[in-house]
Amino acid sequence: MRILVTGTEGQLARSLLEQAQGVNDLSVFALGRPDLDLTRPHAIAGALAGVDCDVIVNAAAYTAVDQAESEPDIAHAVNCDGAEAVAQAAARADIPFIQISTDYVFNGQKDGAWNEDDSPDPLSVYGKTKLAGEMAVQAAAPKAAILRTAWVYSPFGKNFAKTMLRLAESRDELSVVADQTGAPTSALDIAGGVIAVARNLAARPDDPALHGVFHMTAIAGSTAPTWADFAEQIFSASRALGGPSAQVRRISTAGYPTPAARPRNSLLDCTRLEQAHGVRLPFWEVPVANIVRRILADS
Ligand SMILES: NC(=O)C1=CN([C@@H]2O[C@H](COP(=O)(O)OP(=O)(O)OC[C@H]3O[C@@H](n4cnc5c(N)ncnc54)[C@H](OP(=O)(O)O)[C@@H]3O)[C@@H](O)[C@H]2O)C=CC1
Ligand SMILES: Cc1cn([C@H]2C[C@H](O)[C@@H](COP(=O)(O)OP(=O)(O)O[C@H]3O[C@@H](C)C(=O)[C@@H](O)[C@H]3O)O2)c(=O)[nH]c1=O
Ligand SMILES: [Mg+2]
Numbered sequence: 001m002r003i004l005v006t007g008t009e010g011q012l013a014r015s016l017l018e019q020a021q022g023v024n025d026l027s028v029f030a031l032g033r034p035d036l037d038l039t040r041p042h043a044i045a046g047a048l049a050g051v052d053c054d055v056i057v058n059a060a061a062y063t064a065v066d067q068a069e070s071e072p073d074i075a076h077a078v079n080c081d082g083a084e085a086v087a088q089a090a091a092r093a094d095i096p097f098i099q100i101s102t103d104y105v106f107n108g109q110k111d112g113a114w115n116e117d118d119s120p121d122p123l124s125v126y127g128k129t130k131l132a133g134e135m136a137v138q139a140a141a142p143k144a145a146i147l148r149t150a151w152v153y154s155p156f157g158k159n160f161a162k163t164m165l166r167l168a169e170s171r172d173e174l175s176v177v178a179d180q181t182g183a184p185t186s187a188l189d190i191a192g193g194v195i196a197v198a199r200n201l202a203a204r205p206d207d208p209a210l211h212g213v214f215h216m217t218a219i220a221g222s223t224a225p226t227w228a229d230f231a232e233q234i235f236s237a238s239r240a241l242g243g244p245s246a247q248v249r250r251i252s253t254a255g256y257p258t259p260a261a262r263p264r265n266s267l268l269d270c271t272r273l274e275q276a277h278g279v280r281l282p283f284w285e286v287p288v289a290n291i292v293r294r295i296l297a298d299s
Contacts, residue, residue, distance in 0.1 A: 123262065
């Protein structure tokens, strides 16, 4: 199976490339700027024409959540119009398509985990443009699988774990919000899940059970983690490896003002993914130490 993924340096693109290494019947190739620029939708069909692959994964996105508040047009161009153009090119060539989306499509005002049938109501420009992308993709490629994930971290790119470890090099104490719950999810685990979904779509492209929206995050357990809990896990793993750590001061969202509002609770129920695609990611704490080890080794 050949998977084409959009973006070359993103966390998920890098993770897909790594997960395919050494797997005989799988190859992943990444296509990104300048050859494929999602802000230039008219060039996308040309960039993808003649590409030989079995599945296309759109992992490229405008992911700077706070910056998007002041650049809504660029965020919309990438997350909606760009995604739509990639989906159209896939549909025209009859290639199965996977779109990656986010927990930030929800407003956070639910006590339990969100289901795929719950109404989205994004609080931020990033969330609004990703939701618009989901709808445009579904219209352009009705057989697409749309995978919503959350709180992604990895040895690659920019993420919360890298930020915490970098800040801990110069600070003894860090204030971190303890009233937003969600599921920290390893991009390497997501890549494994995406490959499984891609295999299903390649084998049964017309099976309606495989199409539509699915939630794909780590399992959060009964006491859902907050960003502060995630930070504490990162520091405990780092301390065990002789790396930097800081005391976590648990604060409320009001104590950490940001341009974009985030959901209070963004836990996603991943049952539908397990039932339809047979994919279940590990408990959220499982990959923390390995990823921290790799971040420390790279820095
Ligand atoms: N990060 C997170 O916490 C979460 C992410 N998601 C979603 O998961 C997916 C993967 O995220 P992640 O890997 O973390 O993203 P990253 O921010 O790590 O990478 C984003 C990728 O998008 C590419 N990109 C941005 N703008 C353009 C453009 N105009 N044209 C082409 N490519 C562009 C970047 O290109 P380049 O390689 O040139 O830098 C990069 O490869 C995204 O759809 C995101 O919305 C969902 C939930 C959480
Ligand atoms: C750096 C920092 C952040 N925070 C808070 C701010 C915010 O509420 C939370 C996370 O901050 P970040 O800016 O790292 O994460 P954020 O950009 O909100 O991450 C999101 O990215 C997009 C792409 C998604 O799709 C989401 O699933 C989610 O992963 O932690 C602190 O409380 N203290 C700190 O020192
Ligand atoms: Mg291979």
